[in-house]
Amino acid sequence: MNPQDAPPRRTLPDAEALAAGIRAGQRGALARAITLVESRRPDHRREAERLIGLLLPQTGRAVRVGITGVPGVGKSTTIDALGLHLLEQGHRVAVLAVDPSSSRTGGSILGDKTRMARLAADPRAFVRPSPSSGTLGGVAARTRETLLLCEAFGFDVVLVETVGVGQSETAVADMTDTFLVLMLPGAGDELQGIKKGIIEIADLIAVNKADGDNRPRALAAASEYAGALHVLGHEAGASMRVLTCSGLTGEGLPELWAAILRHRAESEASGALTEKRTHQQVKWMWALVEERLRARLSGDPAVRAELRGLEAEVGGGRLTPAAAAERISRLMGL
């Protein structure tokens, strides 16, 4: 029997039913929808895209916050505490993660929920580990879609954590409204771990662990950061703020949330938020086109080998980029 003639499989979820379940606030439907979105089966992909299309009118209403920081800065503790604070205020909070290394380590699959124990146990919240796809592009695309599902479900705050592997911060900044960088108290040598360019995509900086004996150091660090940003020409005050907080004690978290809301309100009022989201959508569209293109190019082993060869030749200065581009274009049938 030809695969095309096969009867629809029982396991293929139906986009209409899932959309209705999500709109009705059924947790089971949300979980099944995310499983569908994360599946790489071509028929699942098509159904997932249909599902997102159906839910599109219900999306876009959450406060989307990206959060990063070096390992040890206390991301999970802070997200756990911030999330609980928001639940108490009546918000519905979803926590997602972008960790392109998770497919290798398998670490975050259980890790996220263990680390955010209180939030994960609360029925008003939703904590989802990073999808364990191979590439950052794949992980980010799945997380973006899950973010939309969460919005359609009714979560009004979505926190997207990133572990900072490769370009994952940029990917998260590209799907959120406000990007928060958590820092350790104490500037200078301890900060060498911060990646180049992170400060530039940050909307807010919070020096974490500002509790107990660390408090004076954290305050000093925050003031140093604020000064440094001012010296380097960041618009003072308006768009970039440096705060202190403690995920452990909860100190400063209400102020942090207020700063996030203020950043969002300002960018909404100025039109910057609409512009940002428009740009994010169009960028995502072109990234998907590029993904398809690369998938097609690398789907053929012979083409894949030739691409690797061309990259090596060009990288080694033995072939001009133009000549290589010409050959790739021919491979692509352009």
Add this chain to the structure above:
Amino acid sequence: MNPQDAPPRRTLPDAEALAAGIRAGQRGALARAITLVESRRPDHRREAERLIGLLLPQTGRAVRVGITGVPGVGKSTTIDALGLHLLEQGHRVAVLAVDPSSSRTGGSILGDKTRMARLAADPRAFVRPSPSSGTLGGVAARTRETLLLCEAFGFDVVLVETVGVGQSETAVADMTDTFLVLMLPGAGDELQGIKKGIIEIADLIAVNKADGDNRPRALAAASEYAGALHVLGHEAGASMRVLTCSGLTGEGLPELWAAILRHRAESEASGALTEKRTHQQVKWMWALVEERLRARLSGDPAVRAELRGLEAEVGGGRLTPAAAAERISRLMGL
């Protein structure tokens, strides 16, 4: 008569002859080669790509320096003075520019040579205004090729100036080994004009106009910048240095050149230079593929209109990026 049957036009330059002329150090050949490289005629493009391919073994040996800074910082004066200093040291200096706005204003065509009057008049130097193509991608691609022609000709220092429009700094950083940002003396409010992200791609910062009464302010600014960079986690000393100089009096220019050479020597020793150039080449190759792709997509008015429509739909949140990517892929025959 069919265009294909037409005899080869007299005006079509021959890649072999031009390559031989450039290797022999003939100025006329270099000028004709650059004109060829900047031409958009398809037959010229093919011949230009052949020419670059022929000269490839003679490229890669110059010190490639990108230079940016806000208007008024004294870029031209500084490049003029730095260039003369290098000529005196026995170097052969080419100055190129990436100005994607030049096709609109027409300003830099005469401007560059006028502004760098002493350097432009010296037979040991070569000053070339920005190609006036429409897009940054086009301008950058032509400048990259001109840079290679200059190297093959024997220039051992290539300074690439950018006016800082759009993404032009990134384009210039992507074709040079060392990226220098010129700053004004006096930090804070005056620096609001510096674009986000520029400091992050800088390898060196020089506070210009450090002469006369401005000197103390320039020194103070340099020290402030160095401190701010340290606070924000830039590796201190090794890769990022902050200097002062004066394009007007020439003070600090030998030290600036020494810092450029030191940065280059360090990145050569660590393997970072090879890695950077390899990455630049491969990135350029994919940019060319993308350019061709977009050219093909926008070459058809119906497709172009559809693309604009899809971008608007996606940007406005009325269509999912996935659905739009699907349609674009179909338009591309993927």
